[in-house]
Amino acid sequence: MKALVTGGAGFIGSHIVDALLERGDEVVVLDDLNTGFRHNVDERARLIIGSVADEYVVRDAVDGCRVVFHQAAHKAVLRSIERPLPTDAVNTHGTLTMLQGALDAGVERFVHASSSSIYGGSAPLPTREDAGATPRSPYAVSKLAAEHYCRVYAELHGLETVALRYFNVYGPRQRPDATYAAVIPLFVEALLTGRAPEVHGDGLQSRDFTYISDVVDANLAAADAPAAACAGRAYNIAGGASWALLDILRTLGDLLHVEPQPKFVDARPGDVRHSRADPSSAARDLGFRCRVDLEDGLRRTVDWLRSLHN
Numbered sequence: 663m664k665a666l667v668t669g670g671a672g673f674i675g676s677h678i679v680d681a682l683l684e685r686g687d688e689v690v691v692l693d694d695l696n697t698g699f700r701h702n703v704d705e706r707a708r709l710i711i712g713s714v715a716d717e718y719v720v721r722d723a724v725d726g727c728r729v730v731f732h733q734a735a736h737k738a739v740l741r742s743i744e745r746p747l748p749t750d751a752v753n754t755h756g757t758l759t760m761l762q763g764a765l766d767a768g769v770e771r772f773v774h775a776s777s778s779s780i781y782g783g784s785a786p787l788p789t790r791e792d793a794g795a796t797p798r799s800p801y802a803v804s805k806l807a808a809e810h811y812c813r814v815y816a817e818l819h820g821l822e823t824v825a826l827r828y829f830n831v832y833g834p835r836q837r838p839d840a841t842y843a844a845v846i847p848l849f850v851e852a853l854l855t856g857r858a859p860e861v862h863g864d865g866l867q868s869r870d871f872t873y874i875s876d877v878v879d880a881n882l883a884a885a886d887a888p889a890a891a892c893a894g895r896a897y898n899i900a901g902g903a904s905w906a907l908l909d910i911l912r913t914l915g916d917l918l919h920v921e922p923q924p925k926f927v928d929a930r931p932g933d934v935r936h937s938r939a940d941p942s943s944a945a946r947d948l949g950f951r952c953r954v955d956l957e958d959g960l961r962r963t964v965d966w967l968r969s970l971h972n
């Protein structure tokens with residue numbers, strides 16, 4: 663099979679690329695290297711450096727592909743609050759450009775990276791897909807708009823779109839030195855270098871942390887699940903358990919044999935208090951369940967982050 667992975671030089675996309683190559687697929691990557699890295703892309707993949715919002719580049723990238731894994735996005739909530747226009751241009755218009763390109767090229771399945779942020783923190787826990795969305799940042803709005811475009815392309819044109827709502831993904835290749843780095847690499851980096859890990863708010867906010875290999879498995883399952891069950895739909899991708907940030911910090915401290923001394927700072931705008939998925943729809947329609955438990959995932963993440971220091 664020939665597949666396109668947009669954002670394939672980034673954290674999640676590059677792991678999808680590796681899994682596809684591993685099973686013998688032909689892989690094209692479309693990435694503008696905005697937050698991604700050329701060295702993340704296996705040399706067996708064809709890397710096209712360009713934007714998902716550029717219809718001419720997209721036309722070349724999708725040519726001959728059966729599946730598109732659309733991961734490219736501006737993904738930082740804070741960045742979207744500070745600079746909403748580029749977030750919208752890439753996440754909303756870019757997704758529409760990808761959908762139209764995929765349709766024109768005869769792509770069968772379009773797997774879209776969506777986000778738990780669309781729920782906005784006011785839905786009942788554990789949150790089901792039909793809970794209703796109240797996005798609270800330009801990023802979350804752009805992700806919800808993109809999901810709607812995916813559904814509309816399925817309904818109007820029969821393009822088999824499947825949106826996957828990721829919940830706080832973590833693992834190797836998620837960098838601590840990115841401008842808007844995620845909490846787990848920041849905690850590990852602080853503990854490795856003897857600094858006080860910064861905790862926004864009281865640290866009791868909780869998340870349904872999801873290990874990267876589970877997210878890759880979800881993408882592969884979404885590419886192959888029967889269209890009658892999943893086309894035009896959106897699914898939670900998470901384990902269905904949640905951990906407070908202070909629990910994560912404690913577990914990391916145990917793994918690294920240090921006593922974390924957190925520095926509490928202001929809560930961040932746009933952050934939700936608690937987030938936990940009901941993952942049963944993905945199990946039913948995609949045959950997907952998370953397999954990696956938190957401690958195992960954190961151990962693998964720590965090993966990778968430690969290797970950056972060697």
Ligand SMILES: NC(=O)c1ccc[n+]([C@@H]2O[C@H](COP(=O)([O-])OP(=O)(O)OC[C@H]3O[C@@H](n4cnc5c(N)ncnc54)[C@H](O)[C@@H]3O)[C@@H](O)[C@H]2O)c1
Pocket residue numbers: 668669670671672673674675692693694695696697698699712713714715732733734735736737752756775776777778827828829830831832
């Ligand atoms: N990491 C998470 O916890 C998480 C949670 C929910 C949803 N998501 C979604 O998963 C997807 C992947 O996220 P990630 O964590 O791997 O982020 P990432 O920043 O590592 O990867 C995004 C990739 O997209 C590329 N990109 C950005 N703008 C582009 C453009 N205009 N054209 C082509 N490529 C472009 C970047 O260079 C980067 O390689 C995103 O759609 C994100 O919104 C991530």
